[in-house]
Amino acid sequence: MVYKAAAEHLTPVTLELGGKSPAFVTEKADLNIAARRIVWGKFINAGQTCVAPDYLYVAENIKAKFLKVLIEEIKKRNYTDNVDHYCKIINERNFDRLEKMIDREKVVFGGETNREKRYISPTVLDNVTWDDAVMQEEIFGPILPILTYKNLETAIQTVVEGEKPLSAYLFSNDAKEQELFTEKLSFGGGCINDTLMHLSNDRLPFGGVGNSGIGHYHGKFGFIAFSHQKAILKKSNYLEPELKYPPYSDAKLNILKKLL
DSSP states (O other): OHHHHHHTTTOOOOEEOOOOOEEEEOTTSOHHHHHHHHHHHHHGGGGOSTTSOOEEEEEGGGHHHHHHHHHHHHHHHOOOTTOTTSOOOSOHHHHHHHHHHOOGGGEEEOOOEETTTTEEOOEEEOSOOTTSGGGSSOOOSSEEEEEEESOHHHHHHHHHTSOOOSEEEEEOOOHHHHHHHHHHOOOSEEEESOSSGGGGOTTSOBOOOGGGEESOBSHHHHHHHTSOOOOOOOOOSSOOOGGGSSSOOHHHHHHHHHHO
């Protein structure tokens, strides 16, 4: 709607939209740091941020260990319904939407809800597949599905085959895994070994790609996005070669090729 309205006046537009932003946790990750930063990034504002980790893709051989660390981290942060650092779901419509995503048979932590208070506790779902309701749209709430993988490249390829996410995150200290993540996966922006913090650096452009947005802004990039960079070439009157003027010939073309 914004793009359509702007098009009528030929107004420049940058759209930061959203999508299902993945976070990969590999066996080369520091699991304690990964859990702490994922929990913070996922449950700040009760998950109602466009760049929150939407779901986790965890290496199969570390999932049990990581899940234990993750749950302990959530408990440590005390996201109960009466604390100042954890908020309500914005309205009843979104509360109802989120509650329908919670498959009670797959809840391994959380799952408490209170419609009157619009409270949904941090909820972790395990053994999730791409066919589950929680994987059909952006969550935008405090529900964290966990998928597992055996091969990181295959997992990344699965994400590649879907819509391009606004953000993506990788937790790994392995240079080859980091390169695979940055080279193979197209996304708006993200972090290696952190979540959300790329937004805090005004030297980094922020925006989506494909269905997750168009254009980018923040810092100088925002200034450039909404400014017209007027291009002007100022040329001296000294020398005026005949090469660019007709009649043209193969000899002139060959000279230009050598010069350019």
